[in-house]
Amino acid sequence: MMPSILALMPMLVIGFGALALMLAEVLTDAKTGLAVGTAVVLFTAAAFACAGWMVGPENLGDAAVFAPWLVFDRFTLFFEVLLALSGALAALVAGGYLREHGIDRGEFYAILSFSTLGAMMLAAAGDVLMLFVGLETMSIGAYALAGFRRGSPKSAEGALKYFLLGSFAAALMMFGFALLYGATGHTDLAGLHNALASESLRSPSIVIALALVLAGLAFKVSAVPFHMWTPDAYEGAPTPATAFMAASVKAGGFAVLLRVLLTVFGDERSASWATGWPPVVALLAVLTMTVANLVAGRQESIKRMLAYSSIAHAGYLLVGVVAAIRAPAQAQSAVLFYLATYSVSTIGAFAALVLCGSRGAEVVSYEDLAGLGRRHPAVALPFAFFILSLAGMPPMAGFFGKWFVFKAAMDAGLHGLTVIAFINSVIAAYYYLKVFVFLYMREPAAGAPIAKPMWSGEVVTAIALCAFFVLLLGLAPGAVLDAALAVGGAG
Amino acid sequence: MTIGQVYFYLCAAVALFGALAAVCAKSPVRAALGLLMMVLAVAGLYLSLDAQFLAAIQLIVYAGAIVVLFVFVLMLLGHTPLVGVGDGSPAARILGATGFGAVALAAMILSARNAEPTNFPAALPAGFGSVGEIGRLMFTQTLVPFELSSALLMVAVVGAVAVSKGEKPVIVAAASVLAPPGAAPKPGESQ
Numbered sequence: 174m175m176p177s178i179l180a181l182m183p184m185l186v187i188g189f190g191a192l193a194l195m196l197a198e199v200l201t202d203a204k205t206g207l208a209v210g211t212a213v214v215l216f217t218a219a220a221f222a223c224a225g226w227m228v229g230p231e232n233l234g235d236a237a238v239f240a241p242w243l244v245f246d247r248f249t250l251f252f253e254v255l256l257a258l259s260g261a262l263a264a265l266v267a268g269g270y271l272r273e274h275g276i277d278r279g280e281f282y283a284i285l286s287f288s289t290l291g292a293m294m295l296a297a298a299g300d301v302l303m304l305f306v307g308l309e310t311m312s313i314g315a316y317a318l319a320g321f322r323r324g325s326p327k328s329a330e331g332a333l334k335y336f337l338l339g340s341f342a343a344a345l346m347m348f349g350f351a352l353l354y355g356a357t358g359h360t361d362l363a364g365l366h367n368a369l370a371s372e373s374l375r376s377p378s379i380v381i382a383l384a385l386v387l388a389g390l391a392f393k394v395s396a397v398p399f400h401m402w403t404p405d406a407y408e409g410a411p412t413p414a415t416a417f418m419a420a421s422v423k424a425g426g427f428a429v430l431l432r433v434l435l436t437v438f439g440d441e442r443s444a445s446w447a448t449g450w451p452p453v454v455a456l457l458a459v460l461t462m463t464v465a466n467l468v469a470g471r472q473e474s475i476k477r478m479l480a481y482s483s484i485a486h487a488g489y490l491l492v493g494v495v496a497a498i499r500a501p502a503q504a505q506s507a508v509l510f511y512l513a514t515y516s517v518s519t520i521g522a523f524a525a526l527v528l529c530g531s532r533g534a535e536v537v538s539y540e541d542l543a544g545l546g547r548r549h550p551a552v553a554l555p556f557a558f559f560i561l562s563l564a565g566m567p568p569m570a571g572f573f574g575k576w577f578v579f580k581a582a583m584d585a586g587l588h589g590l591t592v593i594a595f596i597n598s599v600i601a602a603y604y605y606l607k608v609f610v611f612l613y614m615r616e617p618a619a620g621a622p623i624a625k626p627m628w629s630g631e632v633v634t635a636i637a638l639c640a641f642f643v644l645l646l647g648l649a650p651g652a653v654l655d656a657a658l659a660v661g662g663a664g
Numbered sequence: 665m666t667i668g669q670v671y672f673y674l675c676a677a678v679a680l681f682g683a684l685a686a687v688c689a690k691s692p693v694r695a696a697l698g699l700l701m702m703v704l705a706v707a708g709l710y711l712s713l714d715a716q717f718l719a720a721i722q723l724i725v726y727a728g729a730i731v732v733l734f735v736f737v738l739m740l741l742g743h744t745p746l747v748g749v750g751d752g753s754p755a756a757r758i759l760g761a762t763g764f765g766a767v768a769l770a771a772m773i774l775s776a777r778n779a780e781p782t783n784f785p786a787a788l789p790a791g792f793g794s795v796g797e798i799g800r801l802m803f804t805q806t807l808v809p810f811e812l813s814s815a816l817l818m819v820a821v822v823g824a825v826a827v828s829k830g831e832k833p834v835i836v837a838a839a840s841v842l843a844p845p846g847a848a849p850k851p852g853e854s855q
Contacts, residue, residue, distance in 0.1 A: 188815055195822070242808040280826035287819035294812055302809045310816040317823025332827070358787065377774040 180233045180245040182221035183253045184293055190214030191286035198279030208268025208631050211282040215261035215289065222253035226656070241361035244299035247660045251509055252296035252428045258642075259420040259516045260289035262635045266524045267413035269629025273532050276322055276411065284321075285417060288314025292425030296432075301350045301360040304429060305343075308393070312339050315422050318414035319406045331402075331409025338392065338402045346389025352382035353437075362436045370440035383438060383450060390433065393426035394487045397461040404472075407480035415476065416523035419483045420516040427490055427512055431505060435497055444498045455495045455590055461488030462597040470604045473538045478604055479522060482563060485601060486515050492587070492594050493578040499585035502661035507577040509657040514574035514646050518562040521639030524632055525556035531627035539611045541624040546613040552626040553612050555636050562643050564605035565598055570646035577654075671712055679705035696734045703727045715793035 178185075194210050225233065230246050239245070264285055271277040291310025298304035316339065320332025354360055356378050357368035369379065392399040407415045434450060443449040462485055469481030490511055496504035529545060529552050530536040546553040562569035575598060582591040617623055646653055682705060685698025703726040710719035791797035802810055 184812075192818075239808055242806070278826065278829075280822050283822050284819060284826060287815055287822070290815050291819065294815075300809070302806065303812070306809050306813050306816055310812075310819055313816070313823055314819045317819070317826050320827040323827060323829075377771070381771045381775070 177233065177238055179221070179225050179228065180230075181239070181243075182225070183218040183257060184290055184297075186214060186218040186221060187257070187286050187290045187293070190217070191283050191290070194286065195279065195283045205268075205272075207279055207282045208264050208271075211264035211286055212261040212268075214286065215257045215264065219254050219257035219261070222250050222257060226250045226254070241299045241363065242303045243294075243297045245297065247656075248428075248432070249297040251656060251660050252424065253293050255424055255509075255513055255516060256289055256292045256296065256421050259424065259520060260285060260417065262517075262520045262524070262638060263413050263417035263420065265631045265635035265638075266416055266520070266527055267411070268631035269627070270411060270413050270527045270632070273627050273629065274322075274411070275532065278321075281318065281321060281411075281414075284314045284317050285414075288318070288417070289421060292421050292428075295425045296428035298429065298432070299362055301354070301362070301365075304362075304433075305347060305350075307425075308343060308346075308429070311422060311425050312343065312393075315339075315414075315418050318417060319410040321414060322409075322411050325409065327405075327409040328411070329409070331406040335402045335406040342389045342392035342399065345385050345392075349382040349385030349387075349389065352378045352385070356382070362432065365437045366439060369437065369443060383443065384453075386433060387450060387453060390426065390430045391457055394423055394430060394490070395426075395484050396457045396487050396491060397464045397484065400461070400465070400484050403484055404477045404480040407483070408474060408476045412476070412523050412527045415480075416520045419479070419519045419523070423483065423487065424512050424516060427487075427494075427508065430494065431497070431508065434494065435501065435505065446498070451495050451498050454491055455587070458488050458491035458495060458590065459593055461485065461491060462594060463488075466597050466600040466604075469601070470607075472604070475526060475536055475539065475542070475608075479519070479526075482601065482604075483519060485597065486511075486519075486563075488597070489575060489578055489594055490515075492582050492590055495590065496578075496582040496585035496587055499587075500581060502658070504578075504581040504585060504661075506654075506657035506661035507581040509660055510646075510650070510654055511574035511578050513653055513657070514562070514570035514643075517639050517642040517646065518559050518569070518571050521636060521643060522556065522559035522563060524635045524639060525552065525559055527627075528552045528629070528632050528636065529556060529626055530624045534622065534625040536624045539607065540617070540621060542608065542611040543615040543617040543621075545611075545624065548623075549626045555640065557609060557612055558640060559643065560605050560608050562647070564602050568644075568647050570643040570650075573647060573650050668712065672709070675705045675708040675712070678702075679709065692738050693735070696731055696738060699734070700727055700731045703731065713793070714788070717793060717795045717798050720795075 190211075191214070194207060194214065197210065198207060225245070226247065230250065233245055243249075264282060267281055267285065271281060288311050291307050291312070291314060294303060294307030295311055296307075298307050316332055316336040319335050320328055322328040350360070353365055353369075356376055357365055359365045359368055388399065395403040407418065410418065434444075434454070438444060438450055444451065446452060465481045465484035465488060469478050469485065472478040472481060490508055493504050493508035493511060497508070526536055529542070529549075536542060542553075546557070558569075562571040565571040565575045579591050579594060582594065679702050682698045682700070682702030686695045686702060687698075689695040689698055703722060707719045707722040707727070710716075710722060
C-alpha cells in the first residue's frame, strides 16, 4: 500500500496544494505569500518524486495498480522532478512580476499548479485516454495563463491564436489515435506497440494515424511548420507565463513525444529510416532549427527573439529524438539532459528579463536594453549569463546539453543532421550576441524610453536558483547525467 | 443496397451538407443551423455504429447546449453578416484548401486501394457503446482517468474565471469582426 501512495504523491501534493492555495487566497486575503506557497508545494512534489526515485520504481511494485493508465518508471520520475522544479521557479518569478504589474490575482498560481499536474499526467500516461486528459489539463491551463492579462490586446490575440490552433492540433492527434484504436482495438500504449509490431498489420490507416499524431505532437513542442502560434502567444503572455510555457509545456510535449514515438511507434518498421517516422522528424528538426534561427535574428522584440530561440531549441531536441532510433538509451538520456539545461536557462532568462523592467518601463525591444550594463550592472549581468547558457557557451549548462545531443546524433550516424544543427547553433550566436552589444556597447538614443529595473525577493531567488542549476549542470553535470542515463537504461 | 447502407449515405450526405453550410454561409444564424444539421446527422451515424450513449450525448451536449449557446450569442450580438473575417488573399486560401483536400483524398484512395489484410476495424468487446457498459467501465477500470479528469475540469473553470475577470475587457476584436460593411472603426480607435 505505501509504495503505491509514494508513486502518486507528487501528483496528490500538487492537486491538493493547488486547492489549498485557492482556499488560502479566499480566506486570508494575503496575496503576498501565494507565490512562495506555490513554490513550496511544487518543491515538495519534486522532493517526493526524488524519494520515489531513490526507492526505485522497481520497488514501487504496488504502483502497478495504476496500470495501464499511469506508468511510474524512471522516465516519469525524471520528468516529475523537472516539471515540478520548472513550475516552482516560474511561480517565484510570477510572485514579483504580477505584483509589479498590478495583475496579482490568485488564479494564476492555481492554474500554474494544475497545468504542471497536467504535464506530469502527460509524462506518466500509459494510455491514450490518460494522455488526452493530461494534455488538455496542461494546455487549457497554458491558454488561460497566456490570456491572463485581459486588458492587453496582444495578450488576448496570442491566447486566442494559441487556443484555437491548440484545440485543432489536439483534435488532429485524437483523430490519429482513433484510427489506431480502430485498427488495433487498443488504447493502452503498450498494447498499441505490440499490435503494431506484429507483422500482420500493414494498413495505410496506420500511416495516416502516425501523420496525424505527429502533427499534433509537433504543435505542442512548437516545431516548424506548426509554430505559428508561438511568437504571438509568448509575446502576449505575462512573462512568468511565457517562462512556464517555454519550459514546462515544452518539456511535457517532449515527454509524450518520446513516449509515443519510442513506445507506440518503436517497432522495427515504424522506427526505420526507410519506412517509418525518422525522416519526417528529421525534416521537422532541420526546418525548425533553420527557420527559427533565421527569423529570430530579424526580431525587434526581446520576447519574440526568445520565443524563436525556444523554437530553435525544440529543433535541437528533435535531432536527439531522431538519434534515438539507432542508439535509444544514449539519445533519450541526451534529450532529457538537454531539456533540464534548457528549462533552467530559459526560465532564468525570462526571470532576468522581468527584473530588467518595471511597470510602465518594461524591456520590450533591444533598444530598451541599451546601456543597461553600465547603468544597472546587477540586473544586466544575470540576463547576459542566461543568454550565454542558451547560446551554449562552454562553462554553462547549455553547452553540455548541446554537446550530448550532438554526440548522440553523431554516434547514431546522423552526420548531415549534426552538421546542420552545428551550423544553426553558430547562426544562433548572432542574435544572442546582439543582446550583449546592446547591453554593454550601446547607449540609449536621446529621449528614448529607458527601462527601469524592479526589485523583488521572489524573482531574485528564482534567478539565484536558476543560476545555481545552470552552473551545476555545466560544471558538475555528473548527478543529473547519471539520472538521465538511468532513464535511458531502464527505458 | 441494404437499408443500412441507405441510412448511412443519407446521414453522411446530410452531415456533409450541414458542414458545408456552416463554413460557407454568410449569415451567422445559417451557419449555426448548418452546424446543428451536421451534429444531428453525426449522431445518426453514431447510432448505426452501436454507440447509443455517444449519440445521446451528442444530441444533449452539442445540439442541445453548444449550438443553443451559439444562437444565444448571436442573438445578443445581433446577426449582422460576417465581414472582415478571412480577408487574406484568396490565392492562399484556395492553395491551402486544395493542398489539404489533395492530401485527404490521397489518404482515402490509398486506404481504399490497399484492401485491409486484417479485420479492420478490430473486433469490439461485448456491450460496446451501451450506457450500462460505459458506466461500468467508468467506475471500475477507468477510475484513474475519471478521477484525474476532475483536475481538467478544475483548471478549465479557474481558467475561465481568470480570463474573464480583471481589468477592462478588450473590445477591439468584436468591433472589427462584427461591424456592418462601411462602418469599420478607425485603427486604434477603440484601444
